[in-house]
Amino acid sequence: MSTLPKRSEIKEENTWRLDDMFSDQPEWDQAYKNLKNLVSKVNQYEGKLNSAENVKAILTLEDEISYNVERLYVYAHLNHDQDTTNPTYQALSQKAKKLNVEISEALSFITPEILSLPEQELDALIENPELADYKFTLQEIKREKAHVLTKVEEALLAQVGNLSQAPQNIFGMINNADLKFPKIKDEHGNEVELTHGSYIQFLENPDRDVRRRAFKAVYETYGKQKNTIAATLSANVNKNMFYSRVRKYPSVLEMSLYGDNIPKDVYSNLIDTIHESLPLLHRYMKLRKKLLGVDELHMYDLFAPLVEEYKWDISYDEAKNIILEGLKPLGDNYLKVLSDGFNNRWIDVYENEGKRTGAYSWGAYGTHPFVLLNHKDNLNSMFTLAHEMGHALHSYFSDENLKYRDAQYTIFLAEVASTTNEALLMDYLLKHSSDPKQKLYLLTYYADQFRTTVFRQTMFAEFEKLIHERAEEGESLTPQELSSIYYDLNLKYHGKEMVVDQEIEMEWARIPHFYTSFYVYKYATGFSAATSFSKQILEEGQPAVDRYLSFLKSGGSDYSINILRKAGVDMSTPQPVREAMSVFENVIEQMEQLTK
Template sequence: MSTLPKRSAVEQNNTWELKDLFANQQAWDASYNEVKESKKKPSEYEGKLNSPQSIKEVFVLEDDISLKLERLYVYAHLHHDEDTTNPTYQALLQKAKKLSVEVSEALSFITPEILSLPEKELDALIDSPELADYKFTLQEIKREKAHVLSKTEEALLAQVGNLSQAPQNIFGMINNADMKFPNIEDENGKEVPLTHGSYIQYLENPNRDVRRRAFKAVYETYAKQKNTIAATFSANVNKNMFYSRVRKYPSVLEMYLSGDNIPKEVYTNLIDTIHESLPLLQRYMNLRKKLLGLNELHMYDLFAPLVEEYKWDITYDEAKQTILEGLKPLGEEYLQVLRQGFQNRWIDVYENEGKRTGAYSWGAYGTHPYVLLNHKDNLNSMFTLAHEMGHALHSYFSDEALKYRDAQYTIFLAEVASTTNEALLMDYLLKKSTDPKQKLYLLTYYADQFRTTIFRQTMFAEFEKIVHERAEAGEALTPQELSSIYYDLNVKYHGNEMNVDQDIEMEWARIPHFYNSFYVYKYATGFSAATSFSKKILDEGKPAVDRYLGFLKSGGSDFSINILSRAGVDMSSPQPIREAMSVFEDVIKQMEELTK
């Protein structure tokens, strides 16, 4: 019997106000019919996109249809996520998804047709005063021109699309459906099931035997499937190499960085700068060993709690108030919008029956953003609220400052604003805290974020780079080869303070992100950029705040690297990562002081 309330029983004040998107179902239906009708119009321009006027008209039409579709889709999706069992909104979401595919098809001729123009004509369009609002769009289209093939070849590649999903789909089936872990013995000698979901909970168990048993059971299970998973992983790498060669990229890495126009140096700089900071991670490992009272630190001790469970109840109202205090350094313009979000029902706060799990920020251009939470009265939930409101305010300021087409920021930038909020909140809590136990609890929370978000994700990124380089050089990716590369990286990163258990060599086999290639580095760069921003805001005050607000108002109006650079964070240099590392060093020092 579920103890969660039904959606209808949730207090209205703790729910989001979706009437700000559509007044009612009739308004949604009317807009749906309008989009259904207007998606026929773009075809009138097919074969005629050769003048500034015709291109401007089709762009205006594309924006109008896309924006209306976005609102329809977001409204249906948000309603569905409130209660995923509700058949009305299941149907509405299906309708929105189907319409989305139809609209994509109706607009699909625009980019290829513009790309088929001779280079000179394309350059003239980019400089045309009539198309000034679309200059960045046209520059982006031109940048991809070298990697777009003929119509026939593109049609052929589109058909290969389903095949290219195979490695990821096969891994998903092995990992989520077929993989079965044995039961393990818990601290009371009772047999308990081990699952993907419970694995991290067992690694956080204060009882070391439970941690070790869970660790061994997981990697022994993966080791039994190593040949199949290595073949699947290798197929994914081969797929990447096929696309990079067909699309004429120098390497797979450069193909994946190209989407956001990220220079290769950003990737290699991250790895090199983290290498020079490995002594800091190893110093933290040493401190972890000392605080856990161990002679030897093992891989299964990495998630063990360093502080006896510190009970800290933080109600939702207290969380909002604390965040408003913690984000004061961002100035009144920022706080005013944040208060607006708190007061005007942007947020769906608590769990209810059927509600989607987790948390996110989302919305449609022209209306305020929305935030989904499943709030519990604890520290983690307070940081989640600060994080998601960081996303929401990034979207709000971008939408307010820019036209629809330029407002959407890239994934490369997405985690910066959310993590900056967390860093400022953490700084505030640490300065305010007078209880040594509470302070150590906060510092541990923060130190582990550095370990998992910067060091661990960079190690993953380095693994992907080495593996693809070896495959591109014609080497075979056997299970032994993959395990050896992965094990050696763990030794390199964790150093002599860590007893690197042989079992960890199989961890590469359980990371789903490796099938979304060259993505994980964005967690590390985003966290570094955010730490750098928060440090500048706290050290410099107003000039840094103004630059930061400029960043929030830039959306996707330029290349990500340029947007960050204008705000004072140059991700093509090691500086932001070094600034993040100096904050990490300060956290370790404070922990060492408290535990002398």
């Protein structure tokens, strides 16, 4: 029997108020009908986008359609996620998804048609005062022009689209469906199932033999598939090279960064600055070895708990109060909006039967954001609440200050506000903790975030860069070559304090992110930017707070790198990563003091 409450049994104050979007289902149905009528007006502009008047009309119509479909789509999905067993919202969610696809197809002619204009005409549109609201959009369309092909070639590439999904799909089938891990013995000598989901739990087991058995079993299993997975990853790299050459980019890396207009320096600076900071990671490895009391630190010891499980119960109400205290440096206006979110049912707090797992912040322009949680009374859930409210307030301030088109921020910026909240909360907790055990628990939690989000993701980013460069130079990516590159990176990153077990050379084979190429670096840059912001806020006070709030209000109104730079974090220089590293160094120093 499930011990989870039914949706109807959850107290109203702990649920989000979706009536703030649509008061009821008939209102949603009416909005759906109105939108269908609106979409029927689109085709009257096809073939006529050669005047400022028509371009303005279609872009204004596109905004109205996008704004309305977003509201319909988000409302349907939030209702579905709160209880996935409810057939009404399953149907509504499907209906919204279908409409979304229809709309994408209906609007798909706009960019190619504007792009087909002669350069002078496009420049004239960009400078036309009538189109001032769309200047950034038109500049972006022009920026794409160098990499857009003829209509026939684009149609051909669209047909290749399904083929290009093959490497990722094949990897997904091998990894999720076909790979079977052996059973291993747990700490009581019982045979237990090893799965993707349980693997990290085994690595967190205090019993070292259990950790080692899980580690060896996982990589031996991948080792048996190394030829197939190497061929799959190599096919993904070849696919990337095909697109970068066809679309006339100098390299796959530059093609991947082009969408967000991120300079190549940002990527190489991240790797170079992390290389310069590797002695800090090596120092943390030495401390980890000491705290675990082992003669040798192995790869399977990286997730082992350093502090005996510290039991810290934090109720939801306590978590909200602690977060409000921890985020005081952001000023009264930020705290007022945060309190509004806490008190006016932006948040769906507890787990119930059929509710989607995990946590997220989501919403539609014109209504405040909504946050889904599955709250437990622990430290992790408190950080999740601070994190998701960081996303929510980023969206709130952007929506409040910008028109619809400019309010959406990019993925490159998405994790900055959420992680800044976590960094400020962590600083507050550390300053107000008098229990050495509690403090060490917090410091370990924080140090491991630096290890996994900054160092590990940068190592992944460097691996991607190296394998693409080899392939672009005409070398073939054999399993031996991939394993050798990956093993050497582990040696370099973990240093002499760590025994880099040979099995780890196969880890590249289990990382799904390598099929969404050159994405993982954003975790490291986002974390570094957030740590840099929080450091400036804590050290400088009001001037830094003002810059940070201007960042939250900037949405996607400029290129991501410019938005951050204006707010005092220049990701094209090593400075933000160095600032993050100085915080990491301080964490290690505090841990060393506590464990003398």
